[in-house]
Amino acid sequence: xxxxxxxxxxxxxxxxxxxxxxxxxxxxxxxxxxxxxxxxxxxxxxxxxxxxxxxxxxxxxxxxxxxxxxxxxxxxxxxxxxxxxxxxxxxxxxxxxxxxxxxxxxxxxxxxxxxxxxxxxxxxxxxxxxxxxxxxxxxxxxxxxxxxxxxxxxxxxxxxxxxxxxxxxxxxxxxxxxxxxxxxxxxxxxxxxxxxxxxxxxxxxxxxxxxxxxxxxxxxxxxxxxxxxxxxxxxxxxxxxxxxxxxxxxxxxxxxxxxxxxxx
Amino acid sequence: xxxxxxxxxxxxxxxxxxxxxxxxxxxxxxxxxxxxxxxxxxxxxxxxxxxxxxxxxxxxxxxxxxxxxxxxxxxxxxxxxxxxxxxxxxxxxxxxxxxxxxxxxxxxxxxxxxxxxxxxxxxxxxxxxxxxxxxxxxxxxxxxxxxxxxxxxxxxxxxxxxxxxxxxxxxxxxxxxxxxxxxxxxxxxxxxxxxxxxxxxxxxxxxxxxxxxxxxxxxxxxxxxxxxxxxxxxxxxxxx
Numbered sequence: 439x440x441x442x443x444x445x446x447x448x449x450x451x452x453x454x455x456x457x458x459x460x461x462x463x464x465x466x467x468x469x470x471x472x473x474x475x476x477x478x479x480x481x482x483x484x485x486x487x488x489x490x491x492x493x494x495x496x497x498x499x500x501x502x503x504x505x506x507x508x509x510x511x512x513x514x515x516x517x518x519x520x521x522x523x524x525x526x527x528x529x530x531x532x533x534x535x536x537x538x539x540x541x542x543x544x545x546x547x548x549x550x551x552x553x554x555x556x557x558x559x560x561x562x563x564x565x566x567x568x569x570x571x572x573x574x575x576x577x578x579x580x581x582x583x584x585x586x587x588x589x590x591x592x593x594x595x596x597x598x599x600x601x602x603x604x605x606x607x608x609x610x611x612x613x614x615x616x617x618x619x620x621x622x623x624x625x626x627x628x629x630x631x632x633x634x635x636x637x638x639x640x641x642x643x644x645x646x647x648x649x650x651x652x653x654x655x656x657x658x659x660x661x662x663x664x665x666x667x668x669x670x671x672x673x674x675x676x677x678x679x680x681x682x683x684x685x686x687x688x689x690x691x692x693x694x695x696x697x698x699x700x701x702x
Numbered sequence: 703x704x705x706x707x708x709x710x711x712x713x714x715x716x717x718x719x720x721x722x723x724x725x726x727x728x729x730x731x732x733x734x735x736x737x738x739x740x741x742x743x744x745x746x747x748x749x750x751x752x753x754x755x756x757x758x759x760x761x762x763x764x765x766x767x768x769x770x771x772x773x774x775x776x777x778x779x780x781x782x783x784x785x786x787x788x789x790x791x792x793x794x795x796x797x798x799x800x801x802x803x804x805x806x807x808x809x810x811x812x813x814x815x816x817x818x819x820x821x822x823x824x825x826x827x828x829x830x831x832x833x834x835x836x837x838x839x840x841x842x843x844x845x846x847x848x849x850x851x852x853x854x855x856x857x858x859x860x861x862x863x864x865x866x867x868x869x870x871x872x873x874x875x876x877x878x879x880x881x882x883x884x885x886x887x888x889x890x891x892x893x894x895x896x897x898x899x900x901x902x903x904x905x906x907x908x909x910x911x912x913x914x915x916x917x918x919x920x921x922x923x924x925x926x927x928x929x930x931x932x933x934x935x936x937x938x939x940x941x942x
Contacts, residue, residue, distance in 0.1 A: 439812065440783070442779060445775050454786070458790070461789060543789075547785055547788075554758075
């Protein structure tokens with residue numbers, strides 16, 4: 439007979455923790471790796487990133503570079519750092535790639551599970567709060583250097599605007615009104631955004647400053663990948679509006695960069 | 703000390719079947735049928751939030767006739783088990799056949815337990831074929847599984863009906879159903895069938911966009927193929 443005991447909870451994370459802790463190897467981590475075993479010399483996770491979000495007049499743009507770094511080596515050139523969560527939200531991740539991808543995947547399933555079982559979407563605020571909880575669950579690994587820091591953004595259907603949430607390592611949740619960037623190149627991207635951002639910016643201009651911010655981050659930070667015109671690898675850009683989460687086509691991103699380069 | 707009665711296994715089974723069928727014969731019907739772009743599911747259900755048809759997974763939906771509370775538990779557990787399986791392996795590995803077995807075992811075990819009452823529901827597990835599978839591959843085919851209260855299930859083709867008057871409705875569909883119907887035509891076929899059945903029953907119960915629940919698994923949709931149609935969308939389709 440099926441186990442009906444946890445019928446009634448809409449929290450998938452809770453169900454996995456109780457029934458299948460083996461599927462949460464990293465997010466349930468305190469006992470998996472004892473303190474001090476993960477050292478920089480013995481193990482280098484993929485990390486290094488620039489991901490950002492910018493509020494514009496119809497919602498929010500999210501963007502991320504494509505490079506994963508392993509120490510001083512390029513680990514992966516085409517990695518995805520932005521993941522759509524539901525129809526009106528997306529998550530960007532920075533930190534150790536393995537736990538990052540796991541957290542993004544789990545978060546996406548969590549939100550969808552809630553929506554399917556309850557019959558209504560989890561509110562944007564509710565999603566942002568739940569993510570705090572996931573980040574905090576990773577504290578054990580974060581203390582050993584395998585940190586995961588998400589940037590969460592979405593279109594708030596009630597307030598009719600784009601919203602951005604950033605997090606600290608122990609799960610603190612902070613809302614940003616205009617833009618934010620995290621990862622090793624985050625500070626460089628923020629500098630560009632600070633100079634170029636104007637409130638109520640339109641989509642076209644928002645995409646342009648986002649492309650420029652990632653360019654500047656890649657210029658200053660060795661762990662951030664810029665546009666690769668030879669391999670045709672470009673940063674990923676998403677718009678999140680009332681109509682949904684849409685990836686900006688690669689050809690449009692390429693045009694943005696060709697235009698940017700022609701101005702340099 | 704009293705001597706326990708002897709009751710034959712046949713008698714136990716018959717009693718349970720009688721008990722369930724009393725409930726099921728009163729249950730309003732749910733129809734699922736293939737249309738040009740997927741699977742259309744229609745139920746007689748005037749309620750706005752207690753549904754008889756719902757999304758389980760990317761290409762899988764569940765419909766039920768009978769006690770809504772019993773269905774509700776199986777719905778949530780189905781979503782849970784599917785998400786766990788998809789999280790453990792890969793989303794494509796969650797199939798209607800697997801889910802049907804899961805339900806079937808559960809319903810069978812409940813029906814056979816001497817101290818439990820059988821579930822008073824019938825289920826349809828519906829799966830849209832994988833649109834990105836190679837042409838002519840088995841994976842392109844839609845699947846419909848009908849599970850009875852005791853867990854016995856059968857695979858249906860093109861359309862399936864559950865509920866009290868399932869046999870009558872199947873009879874009408876046998877005559878009128880055609881392959882490749884557009885969604886509007888398929889929906890009209892079902893509503894007209896419902897009307898015929900209600901008229902035969904001498905009921906003045908009206909079939910309107912407000913009294914039916916409509917959902918589909920649509921081939922052209924993104925990853926999540928399930929879509930619930932709003933009353934407005936149903937009205938537009940019926941008027942077209």
